[in-house]
Amino acid sequence: METTSRTAEQAGPAAEGATDARAVDGYLTAAFPWYGLDAAFNGPRWLMQVGETADGTVEHGSTGHGEVPSLRTEANPDSQRFAVVVTVASRPVRRSADGTGVLEATSVSTAAWLAGSGLLSCTWPREMELGLRQDWLDQQTGVAWELADDLGGAGWSTLSLPVDGEPTDFHYRESEYGWVLAGRAREGVHLGAYGRGMSAYGLGFSVVKDITAYAQQ
Secondary structure, eight states: OOOSOOOGGGTSOSSSOOOOGGGHHHHHTOSSOOEEEOTTOOSOEEEEEEEEOTTOOEEEEEEEEESOOOOOTTSOGGGOOEEEEEEEEOOOSEEOTTSSSEEOOOOHHHHHHHHHHHHHHTTOOTTSOHHHHHHHHHHHHHHHHHHHTOTTSTTOEEEEEEETTEEEEEEEEEETTEEEEEEEOTTSEEEEEEEESSOSTTOOEEEOSOTHHHHTO
16 A cells, blocks of 8 residues: 555544644644635644654644544543544655655555544553553554555445535445545545544535644634
């Protein structure tokens, strides 16, 4: 699969997900537009993390909507309601910054992988022993990788949702942990999204006009 990273930490939140206002700096340096849920969503919005290449070029990042996912033992994952939108810059195959290697192209599969691993990073089973969690996450992340590499397979269906007001087909799948989708936008980016407690049906995506507003909520 074409991708820039297999690091789940870049796709989703750590234990608490949202970052502070300083996180907006990485978003402001990106050379591509960021996407989030459209104006029909009137709940909380928050920033997560950006993913960068070795030379500091921003490749992808995520905007959060609803409740910030929590892995604390007192939090009930079944009652959490959130949707995260992953924006991935459309990149061709290119040389690495130090000239020693090649960075693979990004694709819709990249967005699917980042969304799938992001969902796993914030929804693992609470009843699992701490010592087994990493093994579980590694196993499930491998499954997410394989699914993202086979978007035409039986594990995916098609869901049409508006992107900047235009109907757009997404690859969509549900699991016991939540839902994941991935597709393309018109602004030279690939889109991924994942969520739990908020239905993907009826969501819409649009360019974020002011990314700093996400850091102020």
